[in-house]
Amino acid sequence: MKRIWLINQYAMPPQFESRLRTIKFAHYLTQAGYDVTIFASSVMHNMNVDLIEDDSKYVERSYGDLKFVHIKTQSYKTNGFSRVLGLIQFPLFFRQIAKKFAKPDIIIQTATVPFGNIIYYAAKQFKAQYIVEVLDLWPETLAELGLFSRKNPLMWFAYQAEKWLYKRADKLVFSMEGGPDYLKDKHWDKAIDLDKVHYINNGVDLIDFKYNVDHYQLDDEDLQNTAIKKVVYIGSIRLANNLQQLIDAAALLKSHENVKFLLYGDGEDRPELEKYCQVHGITNVVFKEKWIQPQYVPFLLSCSSVNILNYMPGGFGHYGGSQSKMFQYMASGKPICANLRMMYCPITKYNLGIAQEFKNSQAYANAILSLLELNSDAYNQMCDRNKNAAQLFDYKRLASDLTQLF
Numbered sequence: 001m002k003r004i005w006l007i008n009q010y011a012m013p014p015q016f017e018s019r020l021r022t023i024k025f026a027h028y029l030t031q032a033g034y035d036v037t038i039f040a041s042s043v044m045h046n047m048n049v050d051l052i053e054d055d056s057k058y059v060e061r062s063y064g065d066l067k068f069v070h071i072k073t074q075s076y077k078t079n080g081f082s083r084v085l086g087l088i089q090f091p092l093f094f095r096q097i098a099k100k101f102a103k104p105d106i107i108i109q110t111a112t113v114p115f116g117n118i119i120y121y122a123a124k125q126f127k128a129q130y131i132v133e134v135l136d137l138w139p140e141t142l143a144e145l146g147l148f149s150r151k152n153p154l155m156w157f158a159y160q161a162e163k164w165l166y167k168r169a170d171k172l173v174f175s176m177e178g179g180p181d182y183l184k185d186k187h188w189d190k191a192i193d194l195d196k197v198h199y200i201n202n203g204v205d206l207i208d209f210k211y212n213v214d215h216y217q218l219d220d221e222d223l224q225n226t227a228i229k230k231v232v233y234i235g236s237i238r239l240a241n242n243l244q245q246l247i248d249a250a251a252l253l254k255s256h257e258n259v260k261f262l263l264y265g266d267g268e269d270r271p272e273l274e275k276y277c278q279v280h281g282i283t284n285v286v287f288k289e290k291w292i293q294p295q296y297v298p299f300l301l302s303c304s305s306v307n308i309l310n311y312m313p314g315g316f317g318h319y320g321g322s323q324s325k326m327f328q329y330m331a332s333g334k335p336i337c338a339n340l341r342m343m344y345c346p347i348t349k350y351n352l353g354i355a356q357e358f359k360n361s362q363a364y365a366n367a368i369l370s371l372l373e374l375n376s377d378a379y380n381q382m383c384d385r386n387k388n389a390a391q392l393f394d395y396k397r398l399a400s401d402l403t404q405l406f
Contacts, residue, residue, distance in 0.1 A: 073093065166192050
């Protein structure tokens with residue numbers, strides 16, 4: 001039996017996890033006969049939760065068939081010094097405790113450039129196959145958000161660290177289809193063998209999704225109100241999510257009394273946006289729960305009329321998109337409206353809704369309204385296309401694809 005370590009600082013137990021990739025791969029790899037352990041931080045991202053309340057350096061816990069090693073790191077509430085310290089601590093503390101566990105045959109690391117690069121040396125020490133997963137293009141995202149110039153010396157260092165890691169991986173797995181394009185655009189394709197580069201999307205566990213729709217239902221007056229059409233956003237409410245644009249679009253649809261925008265999630269921008277809606281009388285926008293337990297999300301999405309993907313304008317989708325919630329949106333069987341244009345876009349490819357950059361809020365409002373006002377046949381056909389597309393991104397299928405790399 002091959003022993004696999006999944007190393008993802010931000011992986012969380014099922015009761016907290018909304019980004020399902022690591023725990024679903026662990027589940028289906030275990031079912032396939034592998035001995036799988038997840039190494040993750042004790043601090044739950046975007047939550048005020050630390051699973052280690054004493055001075056222990058790590059704890060081992062099981063959740064069903066999932067085996068976790070939670071490593072104690074610095075807690076944090078914002079993207080400040082404390083979070084950076086946690087990023088530095090995790091790989092260092094992992095190296096300190098790794099020898100306490102039976103030697104792995106395969107290490108699959110979710111990249112956290114540059115701090116996580118030292119995990120490569122653990123793979124080398126154990127003579128394990130070293131697979132690096134790239135779920136976010138980092139530091140490229142910082143440049144796309146305009147937070148740093150690509151010419152900044154710190155960015156130069158981060159890009160070099162990214163290239164260093166990719167070059168040393170035995171296999172390189174991008175969650176976005178345009179990974180090879182990214183390497184070519186950076187002129188790294190001569191240093192990095194493209195034959196070792198693979199693409200495995202994020203996805204959705206359809207067995208769990210269907211079960212949760214039936215067994216974990218929210219008592220929510222807005223969701224259960226069949227007289228209104230519900231435009232649902234769920235996720236972080238931060239700079240990168242650009243919800244101001246969505247709220248401005250909602251304001252333009254106030255005259256449509258049967259349309260309500262339901263926003264679930266939390267982040268630094270939420271208080272300011274709530275105040276903005278109050279000051280401007282945007283009553284068709286309702287800020288809902290700051291956090292929803294993952295098992296209730298399928299029901300929530302299945303009650304919507306249109307589900308929203310919302311981001312800052314720029315190059316976010318230039319190399320494809322693999323947002324975890326997009327695949328839950330598909331499984332819900334409801335149209336998707338995204339305010340970004342993605343290359344290799346499944347929304348466009350399978351005609352699941354609308355995905356484009358909108359020149360202004362009026363164009364965004366018009367796009368949302370066009371989906372809400374589809375005739376029943378066209379609407380139901382789009383819903384069916386979403387459900388059919390979700391089959392392609394079932395985690396059971398994706399985990400099988402992953403095993404082909406071992």
